[in-house]
Amino acid sequence: MSVLGPGPPLQGHALPSCVAPLVLCTGEASAIRAGICGGDFQAVFDLVAMQASPHGFAPVPRQRFPGRLTRGAVRDAILAILRWAAPRFRSKSKMQLLGFYNSSTSYRVRIALALKGIAHEIRPVNIRAREHHSAEYEALNPSRNVPTLVDGSMTLGQSLAIIDYLDTKFPTPRLIPEDPELRAHVLEFVLLIACDIHPLNNLRVLRYLKSKIGANDAQRDAWYAHWIAEGFASAEQLLQRHGGSPFAFGAQPTLADCCLVPQVANALRTGCPTEEFERLMAVYRYCTRLPTFELAAPNRQPDFVE
Numbered sequence: 010m011s012v013l014g015p016g017p018p019l020q021g022h023a024l025p026s027c028v029a030p031l032v033l034c035t036g037e038a039s040a041i042r043a044g045i046c047g048g049d050f051q052a053v054f055d056l057v058a059m060q061a062s063p064h065g066f067a068p069v070p071r072q073r074f075p076g077r078l079t080r081g082a083v084r085d086a087i088l089a090i091l092r093w094a095a096p097r098f099r100s101k102s103k104m105q106l107l108g109f110y111n112s113s114t115s116y117r118v119r120i121a122l123a124l125k126g127i128a129h130e131i132r133p134v135n136i137r138a139r140e141h142h143s144a145e146y147e148a149l150n151p152s153r154n155v156p157t158l159v160d161g162s163m164t165l166g167q168s169l170a171i172i173d174y175l176d177t178k179f180p181t182p183r184l185i186p187e188d189p190e191l192r193a194h195v196l197e198f199v200l201l202i203a204c205d206i207h208p209l210n211n212l213r214v215l216r217y218l219k220s221k222i223g224a225n226d227a228q229r230d231a232w233y234a235h236w237i238a239e240g241f242a243s244a245e246q247l248l249q250r251h252g253g254s255p256f257a258f259g260a261q262p263t264l265a266d267c268c269l270v271p272q273v274a275n276a277l278r279t280g281c282p283t284e285e286f287e288r289l290m291a292v293y294r295y296c297t298r299l300p301t302f303e304l305a306a307p308n309r310q311p312d313f314v315e
């Protein structure tokens with residue numbers, strides 16, 4: 010008898026399907042008596058250990074689990090996960106994220122949602138087809154850009170405001186650190202990306218360069234590469250001075266990783282040289298191999314096109 014349901018266990022929006030068999034396992038003493046043992050316990054333990062990993066699903070420190078599996082340890086772990094999961098699934102209407110698969114600001118929020126395991130729906134808005142200029146979208150977000158979060162009757166634009174809202178509502182794992190010094194350095198790094206790099210290379214700016222200033226493709230690409238190179242050089246220095254490992258600022262993911270990964274992904278997609286930025290690239294490579302970050306990647310989104 011297997012206690013794990015089919016499919017990947019760690020998708021934030023699919024969590025109930027992996028919690029359900031665990032509920033079965035805790036709720037039905039008879040099932041335990043009937044012989045959930047050996048490999049099954051190992052499977053539960055692996056799931057629990059993944060949930061408890063530093064990549065942030067449940068507030069269950071990994072070391073709490075003994076090397077030898079006992080029913081009590083597994084039950085405690087499952088209950089901890091359920092306690093953690095309950096507020097995320099209690100509300101009847103899921104949060105909705107309106108965004109575009111290739112938008113780095115939408116990608117920032119998708120990473121935060123995945124790290125926090127918050128159930129949500131993705132509602133694609135095709136910015137290449139100018140859907141963000143529709144009256145319907147403007148009613149939700151007057152800035153006419155993505156992303157927008159809809160949570161019940163509340164709508165919210167600006168990726169950093171959205172992540173701050175999520176961080177306040179679901180503080181585990183915390184993405185904006187509480188420690189004053191760490192928080193200041195994370196925000197310093199984040200604002201460099203969000204205020205100094207990203208706006209210069211945004212779709213509307215690149216379109217304006219071509220349509221109003223008369224830049225050709227090569228000039229537009231040179232503009233893009235210039236601001237990436239200059240911005241990444243500063244970001245690299247910040248990480249070297251204040252950063253950590255394996256995430257940008259140490260053992261836990263923060264808002265810095267939510268912003269770093271999409272910005273590096275954009276630079277790679279547009280062919281900008283990045284290898285000289287060793288710390289940035291090490292963090293990018295580490296993060297993008299993790300299941301949580303993978304869930305948020307552009308090619309995993311419903312509106313993705315090759």
Ligand SMILES: N[C@@H](CCC(=O)N[C@@H](CS)C(=O)NCC(=O)O)C(=O)O
Pocket residue numbers: 111112113114115136141153154155156166167168169203211212213214
């Ligand atoms: N500061 C905003 C920027 C949002 C933004 O510019 N999003 C881009 C996609 S990454 C967009 O919607 N661009 C549409 C356009 O430039 O027309 C945020 O962080 O949410």
